[in-house]
Amino acid sequence: MTSVKILCPTGHLAFTPMEKDSFMRGCELKPxxxxxxxxxxxxxxxxxxxxxxxxxxxxxxxxLEIMLQQSRRLGVPMIVGSASDTGTDRGVDQFVGMIADIxxxxxxxxxxxAAIYSEVPVSELKQRLGSGARIEGLDGRADADLAxxxxxxxxxxxxxxxxxxxxxxxxxxVVIAGRSSDCAIFAAPLLNxxxxxxxxxxxxxxxxxxxFCAEPFMGKESILGRVEADAVxxxxxxxxxxxTPASLxxxxxxxxxxxxxxxxxGGYVDMTDCVYAQTDPKTTRASGARFVADPxxxxxxxxxxxxxxxxLAIVGIRDPYTIGLIDKAIQWARGKLEERFxxxxxxxxxxxxxxxxxxxxxxxxxxxQLQPHELGIVVEAIHKDAKKAAELCALGARNLFYARLPxxxxxxxxxxxxxxxxxxxxxxxxxxxxxxxxxxxxxxxFRFRTFNVDAQACREAA
Amino acid sequence: MTATLRELASTIRSKNAGVDHVTFDVIFRDxxxxxxxxxxxxxxxDSVAQLYRIEPARITHFVVYEPGNAIKFxxxxxxxxxxxxxxxxxxxxxxPPLFDVxxx
Numbered sequence: 001m002t003s004v005k006i007l008c009p010t011g012h013l014a015f016t017p018m019e020k021d022s023f024m025r026g027c028e029l030k031p032x033x034x035x036x037x038x039x040x041x042x043x044x045x046x047x048x049x050x051x052x053x054x055x056x057x058x059x060x061x062x063x064l065e066i067m068l069q070q071s072r073r074l075g076v077p078m079i080v081g082s083a084s085d086t087g088t089d090r091g092v093d094q095f096v097g098m099i100a101d102i103x104x105x106x107x108x109x110x111x112x113x114a115a116i117y118s119e120v121p122v123s124e125l126k127q128r129l130g131s132g133a134r135i136e137g138l139d140g141r142a143d144a145d146l147a148x149x150x151x152x153x154x155x156x157x158x159x160x161x162x163x164x165x166x167x168x169x170x171x172x173x174v175v176i177a178g179r180s181s182d183c184a185i186f187a188a189p190l191l192n193x194x195x196x197x198x199x200x201x202x203x204x205x206x207x208x209x210x211x212f213c214a215e216p217f218m219g220k221e222s223i224l225g226r227v228e229a230d231a232v233x234x235x236x237x238x239x240x241x242x243x244t245p246a247s248l249x250x251x252x253x254x255x256x257x258x259x260x261x262x263x264x265x266g267g268y269v270d271m272t273d274c275v276y277a278q279t280d281p282k283t284t285r286a287s288g289a290r291f292v293a294d295p296x297x298x299x300x301x302x303x304x305x306x307x308x309x310x311x312l313a314i315v316g317i318r319d320p321y322t323i324g325l326i327d328k329a330i331q332w333a334r335g336k337l338e339e340r341f342x343x344x345x346x347x348x349x350x351x352x353x354x355x356x357x358x359x360x361x362x363x364x365x366x367x368x369q370l371q372p373h374e375l376g377i378v379v380e381a382i383h384k385d386a387k388k389a390a391e392l393c394a395l396g397a398r399n400l401f402y403a404r405l406p407x408x409x410x411x412x413x414x415x416x417x418x419x420x421x422x423x424x425x426x427x428x429x430x431x432x433x434x435x436x437x438x439x440x441x442x443x444x445x446f447r448f449r450t451f452n453v454d455a456q457a458c459r460e461a462a
Numbered sequence: 463m464t465a466t467l468r469e470l471a472s473t474i475r476s477k478n479a480g481v482d483h484v485t486f487d488v489i490f491r492d493x494x495x496x497x498x499x500x501x502x503x504x505x506x507x508d509s510v511a512q513l514y515r516i517e518p519a520r521i522t523h524f525v526v527y528e529p530g531n532a533i534k535f536x537x538x539x540x541x542x543x544x545x546x547x548x549x550x551x552x553x554x555x556x557x558p559p560l561f562d563v564x565x566x
Contacts, residue, residue, distance in 0.1 A: 041481050044544020044551045139482040140522065140538060249530040250473070250489050257479045257523045257536040274529060302481075307546050351547040359549050363540070364514050366559050382546045428546035431481040 002228070004193050006186060007031035007237075009222045011209030013038035013080060014055035014063045022211075022222040022237035027070045029224055033189050034071050036063070037182045037208055038095075039082020041302065041431075049153050049304030049429035053084040053091065060084065064095065065102045071174065072108050079164060079175045079185045087156050087179025089119045095176045096451065100458035110454040111174060112461070114167035117447040118157045118178030120301065125149050128437065135435045136298065139257075144435050152432040155303035157445040160265040161200065164188035166443065170450065178446070179302065181264045182208035190227055201269045202289035203232040205262045206248055213251035214241040231287035233279055243284040245276030265300065265442055267293040296438050299445055303433025308348070309386040310425035313379040313397035316416040321408060323375050326354065329403035329414065336399050337392060348388065350396045353378040377415075382428045390422045397422075467505075468561040470495040476556040481543050483522065484553035485536040486510075488560060496531040502565050505533050513559055 007026040010018040013036045043054045053060070064080070071078035084091025096115050103111070126149050129135055135144035156179035165188045167175045177185060183204025190200035203225055206213055211221035214236035221238040234243045252271055253259030262269040274288040317323055330352050334344075341348055353359040355376035358368035377400065381393035400415040408414055439445060450461040467474065472491035479485035488505065490496035499505060511518040516537065523536040537556075544551045 041543075042478050042552050044548075045481070045542070046544065139480055141482065246489075246491065246531065249527075250487070250532060253487060253527055253530055253532065253534055255477055255479050255485065257483055257485055259525055259527045259530065259532075259534055276529070310546065349546055353549055360555050361559075362549060364516070364537070364556060364559075366513055366515060380547060430545045431542035434481050434542070 002193050002195065004033070004190055004195070004227045005029065005031045006033045006035055006189070006203070006207065006225045006227070007222060008035055008186070008207045008210045008225070009067065010036050010063060010220050011212055012040055014060040015040075016220060017059045018063045018066065019220045019222075019238070020066055023066060023070070026222040026224045026237040027074060030074065031224060032076055034067050034076060034078045035185055036067065036210070037081040037180065037185060039085050039087050039179060043085065045304035045429040045431045046426055048086040048088065048156065048302060049306060050427065051086070051088050051090050051154060053086070053094070055085055060095070061098050061102070064098050068099060068102050068108070068174065069106060072111060077168060077173055077175065077189070079177070079188065081177045081180030081182065081185035083176050083178060087118055087177070088154065089117050089178070092117055092176055092178050096458070099174055099176065100451075100453055103453045103458070104455055107455040110452060112172050113174045113176065113451040113453050113458070114170065114172035115449045115451070116159065116163045116167060116175065116177040117449070118159055118180070118445065120155045120157050120445055122149055122152050122155055122303075125155060125301070125437070133437060135301065135437055138300070138434045138436060141434055144433060148432055151305040151430070152303040153305045155301055155433055157437070158265070158300040158302065159446055160184045160442055161187040161191055162442040163446045163448070165192050167448065168192055172450065183262060184264055195227060196230065196291065197267070198269060198289045198291040199227060199230050199232060201262060201264060201291060202271065202274070202286070203227050205252060205269060206232065206234060206286060209251065209254065211236060211238060211241055212254065213248050214238070214243045215247040216241065231285050233283050233285040235283040242282040245278060245284050248276050248284050248286055266297045267291055297442050298436035298438050299442070301433050301435050301437050303431070304429045305432045307428040307430050308382040308384045309389040310428045311381045311389040311393035312423040312425045313393050313421075314418040314423075315377040315379060315397050315400050316418060317375045317377065317400070317414070318416065319410050319414065320371065322403060322405060322410070322414045324371060325405050326375060329400055329405060332404055333396055333399035337396055340395065341392065347383065348392055349382045350392055351380040352396075353380065380425070393422050464564045464566050466561060467499065467563040467565060470499060470565055474557050474560050476553055478543055478553040479536055482539055483536050484539060484556050485534065486557055486560070487532055487534050489530060489532040491531070493531055499565050500526055500533065504563055504565050507535070510535055513563070
């Protein structure tokens with residue numbers, strides 16, 4: 001019977017550095033593959049839109065170095081998905097560069113590296129839309145039209161296992177993939193070993209966040225999954241952690257709207273009838289998944305676009321009278337902004353975040369504090385033009401200082417400016433695309449490059 | 463005797479589910495506590511809508527997840543995560559109102 005062992009050291013490579021000890025313990029158990037995803041949408045739309053990474057380069061190198069050294073020492077493939085947080089072409093190139101650099105530094109024996117690119121030019125999306133393709137909205141979104149694409153600066157296609165399967169079949173020892181479904185990079189080698197899509201993708205779903213599927217709660221620790229036929233046995237590698245039926249079952253629902261389904265391009269895993277059994281103190285065996293294939297392969301597209309430049313100011317209020325009338329004071333300040341800039345909307349936006357009242361939950365807060373002891377206000381201003389954003393922010397903040405309230409006693413200033421300065425925020429972006437695009441071939445949106453890497457050089461294969 | 467959800471559940475959390483939703487998980491270590499809350503009907507689509515003062519239609523999913531001893535629901539965000547003006551990019555601090563839900 002085929003048995004495949006996968007070691008996963010981290011749920012988001014380099015978001016914080018991985019823990020080496022439990023990873024080395026996993027390596028002693030001779031895994032067949034070392035796999036980790038490096039991306040997420042959780043950090044908001046800016047990293048994709050601006051094409052920046054949020055994980056520190058030092059930590060990316062740290063994690064890649066540990067994984068690559070062990071992958072080469074054990075002679076087993078290593079797969080990294082969603083390179084550099086967002087899986088853009090820049091992210092893939094950055095990781096490829098780091099792999100080459102680490103190989104040079106440690107004088108590693110020659111190996112084959114495959115890079116899979118998943119960025120989709122907005123122009124291509126427009127072209128497909130123009131030829132009648134439906135860019136279907138997910139999660140209740142409307143379908144994308146030309147205006148949606150006009151607002152998009154950058155987009156990535158989210159791959160299923162097929163592109164990674166192809167790279168592995170071509171003999172890659174290291175795969176650096178662009179944006180990938182977390183579970184897909186785990187499914188790829190299992191599918192190549194002849195296992196079913198059900199157990200392949202289900203294993204990926206359970207393993208993708210590493211030690212998050214174990215208890216007690218710890219991040220960045222390794223787990224080892226052993227897949228046989230239609231079951232996977234997952235063990236925690238940290239001495240203080242264990243995988244239990246409860247910990248695996250509760251991880252299956254993590255970050256998903258529907259705990260019974262995991263979607264990838266081409267279908268979904270149905271986890272309705274999954275069963276979990278403790279097999280030893282650290283290990284739980286999971287089985288019972290089914291795979292429901294979609295007759296049309298729809299690839300998820302993520303896209304982000306610039307909204308405007310962003311400026312921030314911090315203002316504190318201690319006077320209980322002003323706090324009690326803060327809505328009036330803000331209304332007055334907004335009125336002054338409108339006098340100068342016209343109504344907010346397309347050209348500008350100003351937000352008042354009221355920390356101490358309901359900044360965190362806003363309209364979802366059932367019990368907003370109406371009379372806190374003091375109130376911290378972050379004024380956030382957005383405008384296409386950075387100078388205008390700064391002006392909006394300064395006026396929006398200082399007019400809290402000059403708030404006109406009928407019985408105010410503190411006539412020398414109704415707010416404390418932490419320091420009278422306007423902070424430069426990162427530009428504001430929005431998620432423009434959370435959609436799918438139908439494709440004839442699951443590989444068609446993805447591009448491949450292969451390299452021969454050794455201690456001297458990283459050369460593109462002919 | 464009534465108890466609060468905070469006393470009965472081992473995990474009460476909220477987190478992004480994609481960029482347009484925040485999903486809430488109430489997980490019980492003790493199966494009896496799970497069944498007690500499940501059968502008391504104090505966590506339902508309507509009660510949660512009332513607690514968060516939103517239209518029930520904004521709760522896109524409500525699931526009693528037996529294999530995980532959990533009750534799970536999902537609220538649609540008004541704007542996608544991380545948009546200008548948004549205040550909880552991971553959706554990680556939207557759960558505390560659940561603490562005080564009274565369970566008979």
